[in-house]
Amino acid sequence: MTVRLLITGGTFDKVYDELTGKLYFRDTHIHEMLRLGRCRLDLKIRTIMMADSLEMTDSDREVILRNCEKAEEERIVITHGTDTMPETAAVLGKVIKDKTVVLTGAMIPYAFGSSDGLFNLGSALSFVQALPHGVYIAMNGRIFTWDNVRKNRQIGVFEALT
Amino acid sequence: MTVRLLITGGTFDKVYDELTGKLYFRDTHIHEMLRLGRCRLDLKIRTIMMADSLEMTDSDREVILRNCEKAEEERIVITHGTDTMPETAAVLGKVIKDKTVVLTGAMIPYAFGSSDGLFNLGSALSFVQALPHGVYIAMNGRIFTWDNVRKNRQIGVFEALT
Amino acid sequence: MTVRLLITGGTFDKVYDELTGKLYFRDTHIHEMLRLGRCRLDLKIRTIMMADSLEMTDSDREVILRNCEKAEEERIVITHGTDTMPETAAVLGKVIKDKTVVLTGAMIPYAFGSSDGLFNLGSALSFVQALPHGVYIAMNGRIFTWDNVRKNRQIGVFEALT
Amino acid sequence: MTVRLLITGGTFDKVYDELTGKLYFRDTHIHEMLRLGRCRLDLKIRTIMMADSLEMTDSDREVILRNCEKAEEERIVITHGTDTMPETAAVLGKVIKDKTVVLTGAMIPYAFGSSDGLFNLGSALSFVQALPHGVYIAMNGRIFTWDNVRKNRQIGVFEALT
Numbered sequence: 001m002t003v004r005l006l007i008t009g010g011t012f013d014k015v016y017d018e019l020t021g022k023l024y025f026r027d028t029h030i031h032e033m034l035r036l037g038r039c040r041l042d043l044k045i046r047t048i049m050m051a052d053s054l055e056m057t058d059s060d061r062e063v064i065l066r067n068c069e070k071a072e073e074e075r076i077v078i079t080h081g082t083d084t085m086p087e088t089a090a091v092l093g094k095v096i097k098d099k100t101v102v103l104t105g106a107m108i109p110y111a112f113g114s115s116d117g118l119f120n121l122g123s124a125l126s127f128v129q130a131l132p133h134g135v136y137i138a139m140n141g142r143i144f145t146w147d148n149v150r151k152n153r154q155i156g157v158f159e160a161l162t
Numbered sequence: 163m164t165v166r167l168l169i170t171g172g173t174f175d176k177v178y179d180e181l182t183g184k185l186y187f188r189d190t191h192i193h194e195m196l197r198l199g200r201c202r203l204d205l206k207i208r209t210i211m212m213a214d215s216l217e218m219t220d221s222d223r224e225v226i227l228r229n230c231e232k233a234e235e236e237r238i239v240i241t242h243g244t245d246t247m248p249e250t251a252a253v254l255g256k257v258i259k260d261k262t263v264v265l266t267g268a269m270i271p272y273a274f275g276s277s278d279g280l281f282n283l284g285s286a287l288s289f290v291q292a293l294p295h296g297v298y299i300a301m302n303g304r305i306f307t308w309d310n311v312r313k314n315r316q317i318g319v320f321e322a323l324t
Numbered sequence: 325m326t327v328r329l330l331i332t333g334g335t336f337d338k339v340y341d342e343l344t345g346k347l348y349f350r351d352t353h354i355h356e357m358l359r360l361g362r363c364r365l366d367l368k369i370r371t372i373m374m375a376d377s378l379e380m381t382d383s384d385r386e387v388i389l390r391n392c393e394k395a396e397e398e399r400i401v402i403t404h405g406t407d408t409m410p411e412t413a414a415v416l417g418k419v420i421k422d423k424t425v426v427l428t429g430a431m432i433p434y435a436f437g438s439s440d441g442l443f444n445l446g447s448a449l450s451f452v453q454a455l456p457h458g459v460y461i462a463m464n465g466r467i468f469t470w471d472n473v474r475k476n477r478q479i480g481v482f483e484a485l486t
Numbered sequence: 487m488t489v490r491l492l493i494t495g496g497t498f499d500k501v502y503d504e505l506t507g508k509l510y511f512r513d514t515h516i517h518e519m520l521r522l523g524r525c526r527l528d529l530k531i532r533t534i535m536m537a538d539s540l541e542m543t544d545s546d547r548e549v550i551l552r553n554c555e556k557a558e559e560e561r562i563v564i565t566h567g568t569d570t571m572p573e574t575a576a577v578l579g580k581v582i583k584d585k586t587v588v589l590t591g592a593m594i595p596y597a598f599g600s601s602d603g604l605f606n607l608g609s610a611l612s613f614v615q616a617l618p619h620g621v622y623i624a625m626n627g628r629i630f631t632w633d634n635v636r637k638n639r640q641i642g643v644f645e646a647l648t
Binding site: 357358360361362363364365431437438439440442443444445446447448449450451453454455462463464465466467480481482 | 519520522523524525526527593599600601602604605606607608609610611612613615616617624625626627628629642643644
């Protein structure tokens, strides 16, 4: 089984610029994370953007949708900023019916020792192998369908609407 | 959904004793790992032993089996040393037919920065929610059924027999 | 020998706010760092402010100076943001002649796995014990006197003026 | 100022072998540690052995002594296992009178997230620049002369004899 892994940026991949004191994107940490997890899945990895999800536009979401549609693989994991992950999931969920797509991200940059990123990546790569077709969000060790999820920004966790 | 989490020791939970220079067990790191993963699953956690899997006896495996059988939860994750994980999975797999049980572990102690433990824990907790009844091993980002798995000790990875 | 340790904030102590995605100050990491370093020096630790050094005012520097002057200890380490560390060192250096004062900081927050903070703290606490009276900056494994140092912001390192 | 850095092994450089579950030596971590510390000292680094200090022989200590004697640099840091660090310091201290030599090590392997190695390395590289000729041990943020130090193995710290 081959899994397509699409990188779109998000907190996952932010690093600290020691010259400016700002957080920014450089390269994805996904390869290092997969090595750490001793991951032996057959993966096809593609970085399609490096965006802060608060700044993602409709056309960015179109690009993500196109990438899912044209992927030959039936199973797709997308790393994504948490702030608008439900919005992107909704764009995908309304269209994609014949693939299993799981979005995940991190509350803390992977480059920080205390990141949830490795846990979430392990989770998303597992759910995507086991779940039926549909679009999902894997966060906090849980799985949500695209049409029943929101990020609770007060406490920084994902939860079902109903 | 409630998941039962059984701790049996293994590399996962080894720490370095700075007085003797030896690796040993103290407490489980599972609570810290779940906190790091911002895990919000409803979990019932029980430490049933703290054993090096190379030293596990038949009666240890009986204890693990009893704990699975008497658990009220239908979904169970077991942290276990990697060396004899397939043996324990076989003991469980021959008996348990009405629950989903996923064993996982780590190649490197969690207390080491470079551990695969957090990735594997995220993986096991996800597979256990999504898979049908049966006994499985979740390692290397992959899932194996109890009757078709071995640890390849030359290269330190899990693989299917056939 | 007792060393006075004054905390003023800086990158050292920044943490990532997972609700806002911003870096901010919470508590100092100095106690955790000293524990990690198995430090057995007799230390008197006081947090006098938690400031980004770019936002430090003249009156902040007066507060730091007063704290150095009134300290009973002859040896003082100050953790400080790197951006204006030379400015603060100059304020102290012109006045303090009968104590050994060493400023240090970090290019990367300690909470990031890749921080130079622990190395710099070990360095500053050692120089302060061994150097004659004066005001110094300990960064990059080197020691600079307050009147011959600048931060090269292009490459993010400290260097002597002459 | 150039500092000679001699690597002899010790806990500092132990890594975890995931195939055997044993700790062993591979390469030194010193280069990675110096990079992390953004160290800009002029260093000449040489690995002269990779030994567990409990297994060091008289002839090993002769090799270390020869390396100190023939080094052109007046300032030398030696990374060394903690268990017999005072013994090696004594061998050096009785002979070397015209150089500053500082031994240091770690209670926890650097590859573990919780190592004191980076703190100790920062400390040793600083003391060596500031102290007069003599042979010293830098551990626990403190400095000891070779003829007044022991490792208290009950609590895992270095202390003065008198």
